[in-house]
Amino acid sequence: MFLRMRSYAVNARKADWKIRAYFTWASMLFFTSFHKAGTTMLPTMRNMVLESVALLFLVTRDDVSQPRRNTSECNEHTYGLLRKNQREFLVEQFIRLVDQMVLKMNCIFQSNLAITRSNVGKGYQKTFPEFVSSLKAAATDTPKSGPVEVDLDEKAVNQLWPLVRRVIREVNALMLPFLKILGVEEGHGLSPFLSEIKEPEDLLRIVKDFFPYKGEPGEEDCWR
Numbered sequence: 001m002f003l004r005m006r007s008y009a010v011n012a013r014k015a016d017w018k019i020r021a022y023f024t025w026a027s028m029l030f031f032t033s034f035h036k037a038g039t040t041m042l043p044t045m046r047n048m049v050l051e052s053v054a055l056l057f058l059v060t061r062d063d064v065s066q067p068r069r070n071t072s073e074c075n076e077h078t079y080g081l082l083r084k085n086q087r088e089f090l091v092e093q094f095i096r097l098v099d100q101m102v103l104k105m106n107c108i109f110q111s112n113l114a115i116t117r118s119n120v121g122k123g124y125q126k127t128f129p130e131f132v133s134s135l136k137a138a139a140t141d142t143p144k145s146g147p148v149e150v151d152l153d154e155k156a157v158n159q160l161w162p163l164v165r166r167v168i169r170e171v172n173a174l175m176l177p178f179l180k181i182l183g184v185e186e187g188h189g190l191s192p193f194l195s196e197i198k199e200p201e202d203l204l205r206i207v208k209d210f211f212p213y214k215g216e217p218g219e220e221d222c223w224r
Contacts, residue, residue: 009027011134017060021056021060021164028048033184033191077128081104082097192210
């Protein structure tokens, strides 16, 4: 259920920003509440946490109506299209491939060229037709965005934080009793993000503590 909530928060064509924010934070709380030290899922969980925090801030902005475009999906489709034409390539070949890809994309969007002759495909290649369809739909009917108009001359985090903090508090209040029903308690699997987070620095500290960085002596902290 929580995987579907997360997918909906990111990929839904038309969804209120608050739904996206609630689903993003709630799904992250669920998965980080079953964290175990040394788990092989740690890299995946780290990616989910970092993406969730970023999305939570993004969906509150009034200039972000399609959070899906801020994930790695666009890059994955680009790389998939390149490898579909030529599996391995050098820099010089890459330049020619990009020209070919740009020409094809212009035909797809301007002349409604069929993306493929069949529905057969795997991975990102299989989802590419739907990705293009969502882009075309958004071009004619822009989805809703968040309420915060960000002043680019000021730090965005300070402008977005009051609303982000409110979302965190409200979702935490809903998720805590739910997780207790499942037997999750503080000190026994409860997500560290289910706590009082007053400032952005508190959120950063929890992320750093949850994924301690162990680099080489003298190496700069990657969280800075």
